[in-house]
Amino acid sequence: MIGFIFRRFLQSIVVVLGVMLIVFLLAHIIPGGAARAALGPRATKLQIQQFNHLNNYDAPLVKQFWLYIKGLVTSFNLGYSYHWNQGVTQVILARLPKTLVLVGLGTLVAVVVAVPLGILQVVRRNKPIDYVLTSLSFVFYAMPVFLLGALLILYFSFDLHWFSSEAPQGSSVGAILSDPRGLVLPVFTLAALTIASFSRYMRSSMMETLTEDYVRTARAKGAGPRRVLYVHALRNAVIPIITLLGLSIPAIVGGALVTEALFNYPGMGLLAYQAITNTDIPLLLGTTFFATLATIAGSLLADILYAAVDPRIRYAN
Numbered sequence: 001m002i003g004f005i006f007r008r009f010l011q012s013i014v015v016v017l018g019v020m021l022i023v024f025l026l027a028h029i030i031p032g033g034a035a036r037a038a039l040g041p042r043a044t045k046l047q048i049q050q051f052n053h054l055n056n057y058d059a060p061l062v063k064q065f066w067l068y069i070k071g072l073v074t075s076f077n078l079g080y081s082y083h084w085n086q087g088v089t090q091v092i093l094a095r096l097p098k099t100l101v102l103v104g105l106g107t108l109v110a111v112v113v114a115v116p117l118g119i120l121q122v123v124r125r126n127k128p129i130d131y132v133l134t135s136l137s138f139v140f141y142a143m144p145v146f147l148l149g150a151l152l153i154l155y156f157s158f159d160l161h162w163f164s165s166e167a168p169q170g171s172s173v174g175a176i177l178s179d180p181r182g183l184v185l186p187v188f189t190l191a192a193l194t195i196a197s198f199s200r201y202m203r204s205s206m207m208e209t210l211t212e213d214y215v216r217t218a219r220a221k222g223a224g225p226r227r228v229l230y231v232h233a234l235r236n237a238v239i240p241i242i243t244l245l246g247l248s249i250p251a252i253v254g255g256a257l258v259t260e261a262l263f264n265y266p267g268m269g270l271l272a273y274q275a276i277t278n279t280d281i282p283l284l285l286g287t288t289f290f291a292t293l294a295t296i297a298g299s300l301l302a303d304i305l306y307a308a309v310d311p312r313i314r315y316a317n
Contacts, residue, residue: 005300012296017069019292020285024065027281034281038082068285078289079282083274088286092268096290097173099267103256105183106190107245114195115241118202119229122210125203133199140196145255149189149262156185167265176266186263190255194248201244206237246302253291 035051052058056067071077078088121130157165167186168179210233218228260269268287275283
């Protein structure tokens with residue numbers, strides 16, 4: 001297992017460098033670049049030249065990228081955000097815990113709801129409740145995040161006045177958690193699509209597991225339906241969900257970007273959106289770096305949990 005993790009770590013370094021290089025090159029294609037975004041449209045050519053010289057933007061792209069990676073490795077320096085007038089690392093670290101709260105709550109709600117729904121569909125398969133839940137899962141799975149969030153705001157905020165159309169605002173996680181009603185719509189928006197996906201996988205996995213030989217043996221020995229379902233079948237049926245949980249982190253992070261922008265939630269997603277709209281190249285690179293790390297960590301976590309849940313799985317050193 002240690003050898004496997006070490007190999008994945010080396011592969012992760014290559015992936016991070018590749019993603020950062022692509023975003024770095026794309027960011028420098030933007031007309032005016034970082035100088036125009038920082039100084040404004042009225043900046044003169046001389047001011048732009050001085051800005052580029054002071055920040056090494058007039059150096060070859062290879063040297064710029066090398067200096068950026070060197071600063072990241074040696075001092076975790078992700079550059080300077082001229083829009084926020086402070087270091088990118090400080091800006092991101094102030095927002096990151098709030099996104100972790102939103103993503104954590106959304107994922108927890110998705111798993112807690114999706115697994116029982118999948119089991120319910122198996123127990124009531126080919127019954128009206130199975131058809132209804134299947135139809136709803138297809139609808140939610142195909143629905144864009146921004147559309148679902150907008151519909152929830154229109155109905156629950158403007159029509160019923162149950163919840164606020166804006167997420168909790170605050171400079172700390174405690175301030176965010178102090179308004180649980182304000183978190184309901186953002187969390188459900190983020191969780192709904194994941195629930196639709198996970199419940200379908202759970203239903204399929206449970207149906208397949210119930211046809212295995214060891215399940216038929218348990219039934220032949222006199223085990224009751226509940227014991228067969230929850231003791232013998234559930235553990236193996238939930239393994240694909242664990243794998244899917246790690247692999248779905250990129251989609252969850254992407255959904256967080258749209259959700260945070262829609263509900264004005266002060267997290268990493270809203271920060272990335274603001275970096276794009278303000279052409280804040282250093283901040284855009286920084287948020288991309290953290291999103292890449294989250295994706296890689298999710299994939300590695302899925303592999304580790306897969307081996308922990310299923311003792312038959314061993315990774316070669």
